[in-house]
Amino acid sequence: MCNKLAFMFIKHYLCIIKLANKLNMEKETAKILPIQPTLKAMEIGEMVAFSLTQLNGVRSSAVTIGTMYNKKFKTHVNRARNVLEVTRIY
Numbered sequence: 001m002c003n004k005l006a007f008m009f010i011k012h013y014l015c016i017i018k019l020a021n022k023l024n025m026e027k028e029t030a031k032i033l034p035i036q037p038t039l040k041a042m043e044i045g046e047m048v049a050f051s052l053t054q055l056n057g058v059r060s061s062a063v064t065i066g067t068m069y070n071k072k073f074k075t076h077v078n079r080a081r082n083v084l085e086v087t088r089i090y
Contacts, residue, residue: 035061039073042088049083058084 033050035057042048050058055077062073072089 047087
């Protein structure tokens with residue numbers, strides 16, 4: 001009986017930890033950054049992570065801002081973190 005209770009406790013504890021980690025990840029990736037002001041303010045070599053829901057807007061804004069302000073950006077989808085990473089090259 002004691003072993004069964006201990007096993008149930010550990011199982012529930014692990015489920016709670018997994019849920020807490022999932023919620024923290026969703027909070028991290030759910031941050032919606034303003035696209036144009038963020039890209040304009042980036043320094044050379046700086047990397048910013050955007051939510052994947054902003055993918056099309058970020059990529060088109062990177063091209064537009066790059067053309068208007070003579071800046072170059074590199075984008076990369078990080079599937080492990082579910083974010084779009086933008087790095088300013090020059």
